[in-house]
Amino acid sequence: MDRIYVDHAATSPIHPDVVQEMLPYFTEHFGNPSSIHQFGRKTRQLLDEARVTAAKSIGAQPSHIMFTSGGTEADNAAIFGTAYANSGQGKHIISTQIEHHAVLHACEELQRQGFEVTFLPVDEAGRISIQALKETLREDTILVSIMYGNNEVGTIQDIQTIGEILKEHQAYFHTDAVQAYGVLPLNVQELQVDLLSVSGHKINGPKGTGFLYIGDGVSIAPSFFGGEQERKRRAGTENVAGIAGFAKAIAIMAEEGHQRAEKYEGFKKTMLSIFKEEGIEYLLNGSAEHSLPHILNVSFPGVKTEVLLVNLDLAGIAASSGSACTAGSIEPSHVLTAMFGKTDRTKNAVRFSFGLYNTQEQIEKTARETAKIVKRLQK
Amino acid sequence: MSTRQSKSPEETRVVIGMSGGVDSSVAALLLKQQGYDVIGIFMKNWDDTDEFGVCTATEDYNDVIAVANQIGIPYYAVNFEKEYWDKVFTYFLEEYKAGRTPNPDVICNKEIKFKAFLDHAMSLGADYVATGHYARVVEEDGEVKMLRGVDENKDQTYFLNQLSQEQIAKTMFPIGELNKPEIRKIAAEAGLATAKKKDSTGICFIGERDFKEFLSNYLPAKPGEMRTLDGEVKGKHDGLMYYTIGQRHGLGIGGSGDPWFVVGKDLKQNVLFVEQGFDHEALYSESLVAVKPSWVSSKPMEKTFHCTAKFRYRQPDKGVTVTQLDNGTLEVVFDEPQRAITPGQAVVFYDGDVCLGGATIDEVIKNGEPISYL
Numbered sequence: 225m226d227r228i229y230v231d232h233a234a235t236s237p238i239h240p241d242v243v244q245e246m247l248p249y250f251t252e253h254f255g256n257p258s259s260i261h262q263f264g265r266k267t268r269q270l271l272d273e274a275r276v277t278a279a280k281s282i283g284a285q286p287s288h289i290m291f292t293s294g295g296t297e298a299d300n301a302a303i304f305g306t307a308y309a310n311s312g313q314g315k316h317i318i319s320t321q322i323e324h325h326a327v328l329h330a331c332e333e334l335q336r337q338g339f340e341v342t343f344l345p346v347d348e349a350g351r352i353s354i355q356a357l358k359e360t361l362r363e364d365t366i367l368v369s370i371m372y373g374n375n376e377v378g379t380i381q382d383i384q385t386i387g388e389i390l391k392e393h394q395a396y397f398h399t400d401a402v403q404a405y406g407v408l409p410l411n412v413q414e415l416q417v418d419l420l421s422v423s424g425h426k427i428n429g430p431k432g433t434g435f436l437y438i439g440d441g442v443s444i445a446p447s448f449f450g451g452e453q454e455r456k457r458r459a460g461t462e463n464v465a466g467i468a469g470f471a472k473a474i475a476i477m478a479e480e481g482h483q484r485a486e487k488y489e490g491f492k493k494t495m496l497s498i499f500k501e502e503g504i505e506y507l508l509n510g511s512a513e514h515s516l517p518h519i520l521n522v523s524f525p526g527v528k529t530e531v532l533l534v535n536l537d538l539a540g541i542a543a544s545s546g547s548a549c550t551a552g553s554i555e556p557s558h559v560l561t562a563m564f565g566k567t568d569r570t571k572n573a574v575r576f577s578f579g580l581y582n583t584q585e586q587i588e589k590t591a592r593e594t595a596k597i598v599k600r601l602q603k
Numbered sequence: 604m605s606t607r608q609s610k611s612p613e614e615t616r617v618v619i620g621m622s623g624g625v626d627s628s629v630a631a632l633l634l635k636q637q638g639y640d641v642i643g644i645f646m647k648n649w650d651d652t653d654e655f656g657v658c659t660a661t662e663d664y665n666d667v668i669a670v671a672n673q674i675g676i677p678y679y680a681v682n683f684e685k686e687y688w689d690k691v692f693t694y695f696l697e698e699y700k701a702g703r704t705p706n707p708d709v710i711c712n713k714e715i716k717f718k719a720f721l722d723h724a725m726s727l728g729a730d731y732v733a734t735g736h737y738a739r740v741v742e743e744d745g746e747v748k749m750l751r752g753v754d755e756n757k758d759q760t761y762f763l764n765q766l767s768q769e770q771i772a773k774t775m776f777p778i779g780e781l782n783k784p785e786i787r788k789i790a791a792e793a794g795l796a797t798a799k800k801k802d803s804t805g806i807c808f809i810g811e812r813d814f815k816e817f818l819s820n821y822l823p824a825k826p827g828e829m830r831t832l833d834g835e836v837k838g839k840h841d842g843l844m845y846y847t848i849g850q851r852h853g854l855g856i857g858g859s860g861d862p863w864f865v866v867g868k869d870l871k872q873n874v875l876f877v878e879q880g881f882d883h884e885a886l887y888s889e890s891l892v893a894v895k896p897s898w899v900s901s902k903p904m905e906k907t908f909h910c911t912a913k914f915r916y917r918q919p920d921k922g923v924t925v926t927q928l929d930n931g932t933l934e935v936v937f938d939e940p941q942r943a944i945t946p947g948q949a950v951v952f953y954d955g956d957v958c959l960g961g962a963t964i965d966e967v968i969k970n971g972e973p974i975s976y977l
Contacts, residue, residue: 534679535728
């Protein structure tokens with residue numbers, strides 16, 4: 225059976241050049257970057273170069289980059305790190321109802337620890353209200369964490385405008401850019417963010433890699449204690465091979481990112497036009513104008529998410545609901561619930577997310593197969 | 604009318620309900636070995652997440668994942684918590700409230716495993732569903748029949764008695780020809796992750812927990828008096844719902860002589876009736892009336908017929924004469940007086956190895972009258 229992978233928002237295949245880049249760091253270049261000898265120097269050099277590559281990709285300086293084990297750690301480091309370091313200035317945090325769980329659950333933990341968190345609601349397109357944000361800001365607000373592009377529905381927030389608003393405020397501005405990075409050009413100067421999270425495995429890099437951008441003057445408590453790695457903010461011997469691969473993935477992305485975005489926009493149009501042509505009932509979830517190019521979220525009325533996903537899998541097509549499920553408990557997506565309330569629309573939603581190896585032919589086949597299953601189930 | 608298909612195994616999709624136990628694990632393995640297009644599905648019917656966020660369903664699902672990967676079949680999970688609550692648990696509580704002893708597994712099979720799950724399987728293109736029940740399906744006289752599992756100790760047709768011809772026709776019971784030691788042996792030889800897993804006991808949603816404590820979370824317990832049928836007070840009971848007819852343990856009546864047994868309940872007065880001696884005559888009856896009969900065959904049953912019956916799981920069969928009454932209920936007359944017939948339990952009928960169907964015990968008759976103290 226021909227397998228089609230349209231779940232790149234979950235994870236993406238590693239680019240073959242990335243694998244090649246990594247291999248020597250498992251074998252001949254195994255040194256500890258903190259060692260004084262030539263083995264250490266070799267990997268230290270790699271680390272420094274990787275930091276430059278990462279910094280360049282978002283218009284930052286190498287000293288701003290803290291390598292992490294991925295997006296979740298970057299989010300946690302940003303949120304706990306700034307909360308702990310700045311609780312003297314206040315204990316109020318602003319986030320949104322549609323954040324990734326890495327942000328949501330971190331904020332909820334802070335609530336248990338005595339911080340106050342306001343989760344901004346969103347409209348039906350998944351956008352927060354800038355006005356509401358302004359009204360929510362308080363003197364004692366120390367952190368605003370608002371994701372760049374949503375991982376379930378793809379909706380993009382107006383990060384630059386928020387950055388502008390927060391410029392004169394004491395609160396640090398963090399954005400989870402895990403999904404946006406790699407498909408949209410990001411520049412921390414223009415966006416005026418203080419903290420920005422990125423993951424390696426969403427951009428054809430290895431799992432277990434990521435970074436947190438930490439702007440100048442941001443006061444942040446360390447995540448781990450131990451050695452002096454990552455400017456004493458994250459102790460522990462670096463994931464050298466992983467970072468080598470991550471840097472390569474960033475380099476490839478810098479070259480091809482823009483073309484990919486255009487390609488994915490085309491895929492979206494293709495799928496929607498096939499759904500229309502097949503005459504199946506569907507609802508587009510998310511924003512038509514402010515959306516990540518590679519994420520398409522659609523509800524098919526009368527078709528349960530889990531039934532459609534299993535049918536697609538049996539047909540060789542890997543898609544997702546976008547929200548985690550364990551042991552059969554598909555929680556209705558918190559993102560869709562924030563957008564639409566407790567309606568059936570949240571139980572009929574499927575996310576298709578495009579990536580590196582997807583072809584026009586695959587996308588057409590995915591859309592036709594989906595339509596076929598939906599027709600069978602919508603009866 | 605048979606829907607059994609003549610497709611080759613490779614073209615036959617079988618969706619098997621996997622619980623994470625050894626029986627359904629081996630059932631899945633056997634289907635796979637027979638060449639079927641097998642899909643394993645874990646049903647989550649009950650949320651028992653504890654205060655630490657841990658739930659046994661997650662552990663069980665992890666076992667399903669391990670076994671499915673060993674066998675080489677795709678696996679998924681499906682959530683029927685709402686259906687289970689509405690169809691099974693609500694019934695379970697209602698019955699206890701009414702002073703009866705319900706059998707939720709019978710309703711779970713009828714409404715969840717062979718309805719909601721079967722529908723779900725069909726939506727995935729299944730030709731059959733399968734489960735790890737100890738029962739068999741054969742095709743005979745143009746329809747399908749449900750036979751007892753070969754392992755007399757394990758036979759589960761008692762719990763499957765409410766299944767219809769349509770349901771059975773789409774069902775496979777891959778382990779019905781085997782006995783438990785053979786199942787364990789197959790699992791061990793195949794190195795299945797669940798080979799040594801302990802059998803689950805009790806009602807699925809209560810698990811290993813204290814039944815009394817569980818029930819008290821949902822129904823208020825009203826303590827009251829324990830009396831003999833003559834009115835002699837023998838002690839206190841914790842709440843009528845905690846006792847079933849014929850029960851010996853947990854009464855706490857001391858003294859000399861034979862042990863004491865529950866023989867009845869008076870819901871209005873909140874009295875639990877007890878008498879002394881296993882074979883006390885108050886425990887015996889001559890017939891029963893059962894409601895909501897269901898037959899496996901789609902052909903009409905004769906108005907009156909003789910067969911064997913079970914009144915509780917794992918009891919030996921007894922000879923009975925069944926008469927279908929005009930009001931849709933069944934009169935079941937015992938060849939010999941029977942002990943501790945309990946309202947709410949299933950009465951299940953057999954012709955040799957063939958399970959004919961069953962009904963729910965509603966009234967118990969003694970000397971031509973419904974027993975007043977039940």
